[in-house]
Amino acid sequence: MIYSIEVNALSVYAGKTRLMGPISFNLSNGGTLVIMGETGAGKSLIAQAILGTLPNTLHAKGQITVNGRRVDQMRQSARRRMWGTVIATLPQEPWRALDPLMRAFRQVSEAHHYVGGKKRSLANADTAKAFETLGLTGAEKQLPNTLSGGMAQRVAFAAATAGNAPILLADEPTKGLDAERHTKVVELLAKVPKEGGTLIAITHDVSVTRRLAGEVIVLRDGALVEQGKAIDVLANPTSSYTQSLIDADPKNWPQSEKQSDLAEKRDVVLTVENLAVARSGKRLFEGFDLTLRAGERVALVGPSGIGKTTLLDAMAGLIKPEAGTVTRAQSQSRHTVQKLYQDPPAAFPARIALKHVLKDVARLHKTDWSSVLTTLEKLGIHPSLLDRKPDEVSGGELQRISIARALTVGPKVLLADEPTSRLDPITQRDTLNMLETMAAAENFAVVLVTHDRQIANKWADRTIILT
Template sequence: MTALHNLLDVDALRVESASGSLLGPVTFTLQAGRALTLLGESGSGKSLLAQAIMGTLPRGLRAHGRIALAGRTFDANDSKARRASWGHEIALLPQEPWVALDPTMRVGTQLAETHALVGRKAGADAWSHTLDELRTLGIGHTARAWPITLSGGMAQRAAFAITRAGGAPVLIVDEPTKGLDHASRDEIVARLRQALEAGCTVLTITHDIAVARALDGDVAIMLAGQIVERGEANAVLTQPSHAYTRALIAADPESWTTHAVSHPGEMVLQATHLRKRFGPRELFRNLDLTLHAGERVAVTGPSGSGKSTLGNILLGLLAADDGAVHRHATIDRVRYQKIYQEPTSAFAPRRAISHALTDLCKRHRLDQARIAPLMQQMRLPPPLLARLPNEVSGGELQRFALLRALLLDPVFLFADEPTSRLDPITQKEVIDTMVNMTRERGCALMLVTHDPYIAGSVAMRRVMLEA
């Protein structure tokens, strides 16, 4: 391609609520064959920007400005006019893969249907493309699986394939590599680069600085609803001019130091000779594990290797095929807690976040005054309590999930990719909070992570699961 042409123009885009401005004004152009990557803290407005462009803002929010797409110009608040472009001209991969997947349809059927109805492929051709894409993404075995049976990483790759199936030239991908091991992350990045080489444009929202570097193109840094720095990726990421950009890059896990080793206390959990199969696949066998108070263990391995399954067995949420789990006889089972990989699965979708916390306090006779200090520690502003789970960012919702678990004074916390939705600064703050908790409260921490730098910084020892 000898000359770049505009595929999407965003002009003075703003988003407001009844209480005031949340985003903008933001102006930028996306050109064919060139990437724009948005970096910034959770809640800074990155996902809100994507929703405003698509016309899928939550209730109570209003967009202003103009959006030009496929030769047509739209009022930013006229979402209905843009719906005919969905899938064909512009496609969005949402932050939570469970939002993109229909729980009542098998994975392969959903992807084939998108190829047929949006990509206009014949039935046999649509199914052939479906099998090829799932195999290429390393999840060929999920063609006839239900979404609920997938790991977070598998669901993310399946959702990505569905987003690309319509062949839309404008792609907006919100955290496309969260919850993925480095090999799977690199595969998604390679797919995005292929789309760029084919003449698409890609607006990527991510917390992973490595993804921004790999996609090249331009980088924009968002803070409090504003773009505070923008330029070519290499220039911004190697010589940032804004103080926040410098702090963001400095907080990348690759730069973390190792947390101090704690002295383990009494045993809180012991597993012996665990074995678990998933259909024809054996995830692990003869697995022995003992956890003591104050101990920190990292569980690593590729997506789908059984990391979440292991945690669910230790918590008693899932039965092992063989082996046994012994928990401390005098400790209440409610003090064995989990931070879910997908925070949306941990909250009732139609109840305000405040209810999730106050109901917990009432149920277990906890002091509700403990909520405010924890919210301040995790940088969660009080107005968020009135919102529904889908009306806050994924990072904010994950911090609420951690807060709720801490209210129960856990002796064992299974944290399943707890910071995959957080920007580097907030990620480090949350991880530091969890580590301090294990040290001060004598809580055993089992952390699932795909990031070897996080594992190296946090863990006193590791459990490695193979594919």
């Protein structure tokens, strides 16, 4: 049996400390390997070790054989020649992999031309074909910063696969994609082994593992937890950690209690009537109505690009609606509508210790510092973390700190813009559980924007679907 990738006792070290490994696996043509684990488990290190893109401070030990050649002993320049033609990679943050000054079509056709070695006309034809298959029609002339996350992902996919490399490494390919795109990207990836290629996918999403099947490796803190056929591992996990990863899949969440009798008991905190919003002159939707009551949990579901964020901005009073009204209950100050953001580090000033940020808000709203600390404690945040800067704490913790920051104001409505889509599944579940508890305790309404119908169904009192 000839393997396309053979990895034997691969470990990654920083100096003398082992960060990841040892792991071993073999894949032949048509094989799939899924590497699972949370952020910081060392999943990406495997991909980097195979590619030869480890940062200088790290080094790999063990044997890596690609198509019968020992790549770990090759010179860097020789390994580099394999990129795109033998091994292609779909990076984690696709918008960072794209040239910000080049239009989408050009980025892909260039890859066909230079990496795939095709003539310009053929490269253009193939690019057009790829754009059609990937549902990117109309985006040809767009610059990467005007593409939505999902579109950028697909442009990056089109560029990565342009060189026809038989081996594809996909690092968190579905991160931040809506349900439909999620399915499409997984289908795209599943095609790779079907057509005789080899796929290595890195993910923390159990549903991706289930769909791609093949082999699975579960990592935790760099150590191998479990390895085997995906079907077997998912059906009968031997480790409790694998089990907890499976439990964290929104499909397996327990159903939250639906509060159905709010209309009689609770006050209306926000009314939206006949709202229409537009972004850069384009009308996104109109005639949107919503009545929010204290303590209510509403999920807003819809594909990316539909204008969910813009709608939230209008509800928060950050932008002027095109038509219609957003009315707060009269007793409320304008600060009672607060927002949670998708990317927690981007929601805090980068160079300031978190303590100062929270203290600024507490001072302004005359909230007692000790009550802020109590809230933090309820959210499971140790006060010592507040001496750090935003990039020195984990995403889940930072999102909980931003919940605490919003609560300092005494909000009546919390607009959560995909607050957990960048978090690991276990953290995602914990964060949403806490949000639910807090909303009940402090009696504020939550509008949760999500692209995951499962989450909406399990978590919210009611779901509004935007189409």
